[in-house]
Amino acid sequence: MWTSELARKAGVNPETLRYYERRGILPMPARTPTGYRDYPDWTVNLVRFVKRSQELGYSLADIEHLLRLADSGAGSCAEARAITAARVADLDRRIADLSRMRDCLAATGAICHGPGTGRLCGLMVRTIEAIDEDSVDRAHDVCTCPSS
Numbered sequence: 001m002w003t004s005e006l007a008r009k010a011g012v013n014p015e016t017l018r019y020y021e022r023r024g025i026l027p028m029p030a031r032t033p034t035g036y037r038d039y040p041d042w043t044v045n046l047v048r049f050v051k052r053s054q055e056l057g058y059s060l061a062d063i064e065h066l067l068r069l070a071d072s073g074a075g076s077c078a079e080a081r082a083i084t085a086a087r088v089a090d091l092d093r094r095i096a097d098l099s100r101m102r103d104c105l106a107a108t109g110a111i112c113h114g115p116g117t118g119r120l121c122g123l124m125v126r127t128i129e130a131i132d133e134d135s136v137d138r139a140h141d142v143c144t145c146p147s148s
Contacts, residue, residue, distance in 0.1 A: 025067065058083070
């Protein structure tokens, strides 16, 4: 099947396929006599696997490693589990960060009490101060000190 058909069936941009080829994720396809790429049917499943793996948090380097492990056979399960455990740990960190961000927004959003009084609300003052300081630590203070 040609590039455009594979891209459509796999739900990706044709440039994605070329990128995967350059990285070695997709094998170089045969060419038709007129020079078009001619992918085997199984390539659709491979591209879908790569995209779904990315959605689950695997990097392309992880995916390449997993594909090499799948090709190597015996002894690959422990390595695949280790890669997956690293992704789970990364997701746990990201979930904790998102939870903190949500709590921060809820706390700082509570600072604003009704219509404007002719001056900036506490939330805006703290946000501007954090930006002025250009510091992650100072920006974190916006969340740790929600009282006006």
